[in-house]
Amino acid sequence: MEEKFYESIENNKTTELEKIIKAADENNITLKINEKREYGQYPLAIAIFNNNNNIVELLFEYAYNHNIILDIKEIEWVIRAINNGNSGMVKLLINHANKSNINLNINEKNKSNEYPLLMATCKNNVEMAKLIIDYANSKNIILNINEKNKSNEYPFLIATVNDNIEMLKVIIDYANSKNIIIDINEKDKYNEFPLLIATSKNNFEMAKLIIDYANSKNIILNINEKNNFNNYPFLISNIENNIEMIKLIIDYANSKNIILNLKEKNLCNEYPLLKAIINNNIEMVNLIIDYANSKNIILDIDEKDKYYNYPLLNATLNNNTKMVKLIIDYANSKSIILNIKEKDKFYNDLLLKATINNNVEM
Numbered sequence: 001m002e003e004k005f006y007e008s009i010e011n012n013k014t015t016e017l018e019k020i021i022k023a024a025d026e027n028n029i030t031l032k033i034n035e036k037r038e039y040g041q042y043p044l045a046i047a048i049f050n051n052n053n054n055i056v057e058l059l060f061e062y063a064y065n066h067n068i069i070l071d072i073k074e075i076e077w078v079i080r081a082i083n084n085g086n087s088g089m090v091k092l093l094i095n096h097a098n099k100s101n102i103n104l105n106i107n108e109k110n111k112s113n114e115y116p117l118l119m120a121t122c123k124n125n126v127e128m129a130k131l132i133i134d135y136a137n138s139k140n141i142i143l144n145i146n147e148k149n150k151s152n153e154y155p156f157l158i159a160t161v162n163d164n165i166e167m168l169k170v171i172i173d174y175a176n177s178k179n180i181i182i183d184i185n186e187k188d189k190y191n192e193f194p195l196l197i198a199t200s201k202n203n204f205e206m207a208k209l210i211i212d213y214a215n216s217k218n219i220i221l222n223i224n225e226k227n228n229f230n231n232y233p234f235l236i237s238n239i240e241n242n243i244e245m246i247k248l249i250i251d252y253a254n255s256k257n258i259i260l261n262l263k264e265k266n267l268c269n270e271y272p273l274l275k276a277i278i279n280n281n282i283e284m285v286n287l288i289i290d291y292a293n294s295k296n297i298i299l300d301i302d303e304k305d306k307y308y309n310y311p312l313l314n315a316t317l318n319n320n321t322k323m324v325k326l327i328i329d330y331a332n333s334k335s336i337i338l339n340i341k342e343k344d345k346f347y348n349d350l351l352l353k354a355t356i357n358n359n360v361e362m
Contacts, residue, residue: 005031009046014054021062033059033070044070048077051084053092060096069100075108075116082119087127094135103139106132113149121158126166129155133174142178145171152188160197165206172213181217184210191227199236204244207233211252220256223249230266238275243284250291259295262288269305277311280318282326289330301331302339312338 001024008017024031033043047055063070072078072093081089097104109115120128136143148154159167175182187193198207214221226232237245253260265271276284292299304310315323331338 001029002032006037006043006046009043009055009059010050012050012052012055014052014058017055017058021058030066031062033062033068044072045074045077048080048089048093051081051086051089053086053088056089056092060092064099069102070096071100072097072102072104075105076110078104078106078116079110079114079119082116082123082125082128085123085125085128087125087131090128090131094131098138104135106136106141107144107147109147109149113147115144115147117143117145118147118149118153118155118158121155121162121164121167121171122153124162124164124167126164126170129167129170133170142180143174145175145180146183146186148186148188152186154183154186156182156184157186157188157192157194157197160194160201160206160210161192163201163203163206165203165209168206168209172209181219182213184214184219185222185225187225187227191225193222193225193227195221195223196225196227196231196233196236199233199240199242199245199249200231202240202242202245204242204248207245207248211248220258221252223253223258224261224264226264226266230264232261232264232266234260234262235264235266235270235272235275238272238279238284238288239270241276241279241281241284243281243287246284246287250287259297260291262292262297263300265303265305269303271300271303271305273299273301274303274305274309274311274314277314277318277323277327278309280320280323282320282323285323285326289326298334298336299330301327301336310339 001020005017005020005024007013008020021031036042044056044059047059060070062068078090078093081093094104096102106116114122116132117129120132133143135141145155156168156171159171171182174180184194195207195210198210211221213219223233234246234249237249250260252258262272273285273288276288289299301311312324312327315327328338330336
């Protein structure tokens with residue numbers, strides 16, 4: 001009977017398990033629901049890993065009816081239920097723990113340094129995160145919301161990766177309620193950090209939320225920091241062609257007396273001015289020039305990216321006479337001699353493109 005008991009759980013045969021339990025009761029046989037199989041798995045763990053709520057409920061019911069404490073022996077079981085995206089299963093485990101006076105160590109990590117709240121944010125499951133927070137509050141447990149997994153990821157950062165404003169607000173509200181300061185400048189293994197991720201997601205509301213939180217906690221954001229691709233918030237905002245994001249970053253930098261890096265290149269040799277010109281955004285170009293002038297920064301207006309794009313060429317490719325004039329005027333004001341003979345990787349040059357565009361004025 002024991003063998004059939006385990007097999008019914010392993011094979012997700014709920015009806016068969018019900019029959020086995022009924023037969024065991026009729027013959028006064030107590031099933032060993034707290035014992036491991038030969039390969040080290042508990043019946044409850046198997047049901048959780050199989051994501052089978054019905055079998056988990058049957059095991060709990062059997063335990064209650066026979067005064068057996070069915071211990072939730074490893075936090076990995078809870079993490080697996082969360083990883084399965086199964087809020088119902090998590091509720092079952094929490095209800096059983098409460099009913100059996102078992103205290104779940106919900107700050108405990110598995111071998112990958114994952115823990116329940118972090119896993120709930122990984123699964124982008126706000127309901128699950130709230131379940132964990134409610135349980136922690138009911139047991140007066142302070143959640144370690146700044147702890148990282150092996151990839152140096154932590155809940156706040158993961159929520160930005162998932163582009164989930166609601167999750168960020170849940171984390172912030174919890175942190176505030178416990179007087180916890182969130183480490184919002186911390187980077188993952190790719191050197192990504194929340195503000196950079198928010199700009200790469202082109203999410204103005206998220207970036208503003210991060211800045212507002214930083215200001216409320218007197219945290220100075222590392223807005224000039226780069227990831228492994230040498231991208232940084234100001235450059236990413238230009239790549240995304242988001243002028244409101246650029247203004248937000250400039251306003252923040254000015255409020256903290258931070259000088260923005262306008263000339264730094266990423267691994268593709270892209271830099272803010274060039275991307276603004278490629279995007280044919282003259283308002284953005286003016287904004288960059290005005291900021292550079294206000295900080296006595298001389299812009300590199302002849303620098304090429306990996307495709308040999310450079311400002312004057314791309315303004316010409318876009319057939320934008322005003323942009324070309326703006327670049328020339330800036331060069332003259334800074335005594336910069338523009339290189340007008342360079343070609344891109346497709347052998348486009350200034351005169352050729354102006355001729356093709358039939359632009360006599362250019």
